Amino acid sequence: MRTIATLKVAPLCLGGNVFGWTADRDSAERILDAFVDGGGNFVDTADVYSAWVPGHTGGESERVIGGWLQRRGSAKRPVIATKVAKHPIHRGLRPANLKICLDGSRRRLGLDTIDLYYAHEDDLHVPVAEWVGAFDQMIRDGAIRHYGLSNFSTERISEVLTVAETEGLAAPVALQPEYNLVHRAEVESSGMAELATDRHLAVVPYFSLAAGFLTGKYNRDEPPRGPRAARVKHYASEAGFAVVDVLNELGEELGVEPATVALAWLRQQPSVIAPIASASSVEQVAPLLAAIELKLSRAQVNRLTKVSAAFA
Numbered sequence: 558m559r560t561i562a563t564l565k566v567a568p569l570c571l572g573g574n575v576f577g578w579t580a581d582r583d584s585a586e587r588i589l590d591a592f593v594d595g596g597g598n599f600v601d602t603a604d605v606y607s608a609w610v611p612g613h614t615g616g617e618s619e620r621v622i623g624g625w626l627q628r629r630g631s632a633k634r635p636v637i638a639t640k641v642a643k644h645p646i647h648r649g650l651r652p653a654n655l656k657i658c659l660d661g662s663r664r665r666l667g668l669d670t671i672d673l674y675y676a677h678e679d680d681l682h683v684p685v686a687e688w689v690g691a692f693d694q695m696i697r698d699g700a701i702r703h704y705g706l707s708n709f710s711t712e713r714i715s716e717v718l719t720v721a722e723t724e725g726l727a728a729p730v731a732l733q734p735e736y737n738l739v740h741r742a743e744v745e746s747s748g749m750a751e752l753a754t755d756r757h758l759a760v761v762p763y764f765s766l767a768a769g770f771l772t773g774k775y776n777r778d779e780p781p782r783g784p785r786a787a788r789v790k791h792y793a794s795e796a797g798f799a800v801v802d803v804l805n806e807l808g809e810e811l812g813v814e815p816a817t818v819a820l821a822w823l824r825q826q827p828s829v830i831a832p833i834a835s836a837s838s839v840e841q842v843a844p845l846l847a848a849i850e851l852k853l854s855r856a857q858v859n860r861l862t863k864v865s866a867a868f869a
Contacts (some may be wrong), residue, residue, distance in 0.1 A: 559830045561759040562730040566599040572835030573602035577617030579837040585621045591842040603640035619665035640677035650680035650688035674701040678708045685720045693726040705731030711747040736762035739792045741869040753828040765832035773815035796867045803864045820848035
């Protein structure tokens, strides 16, 4: 187990962005059961999931997870993280907006207290002290245990930490940036990794498998297809496929899926506590869980680090 402030989590987080989208309610519940029964105990979602789907309004993923929590009861209840500030109707970090969104997330999830509540994106229109004060009040009210920052620049993370310290307010405990073998610079070259280590911030990266690109299911000869095709095209360069080639080779050597190797590399990076990965079917859960136990050798880590250097 690893630690995010007072939370004890396995070193892998199940992403809930697909629940109610590419995984319907029944599939999502089977995925959640398989994940928790297989040793996972950390689930991530957001109030905006999946507002981008025609006919959806946001909150679909939280409702699926909330229904599953109610059905399952207290048996191995996982740590639940959700996020605020990107909902199309309730966007931003104004304190009044945060209260509305928090109440909605707690209702959909069926939780009195949310374990980890992220600011899903920065809001330059609201003074930092105002929204940090709102998160501090949520903690004192018992509505959340901790809060984190997602999609914040290193400079803004530093500012938030300074404001929290100066004002005597609760500070964030986790960061959720995009980070994977084909998207490294945001964390590694910006000083974010060093800041996280120095200030004891847990890094919980999203798109750990680059929207599925690092699973090895795409190839050079065909354009990406499917719900995530637009995102995958961003990674599908010759340099990106060179990384996938090495993942495939290491997977064969180790007897595991390329996705398992990609997650293991990320899990072994400094300050990374639990990469986030999603599954659209129960069959995809086992390769994700295998990354909890897989430890790459120094030579294997270095091989991946070298082949992905173009993205650092």
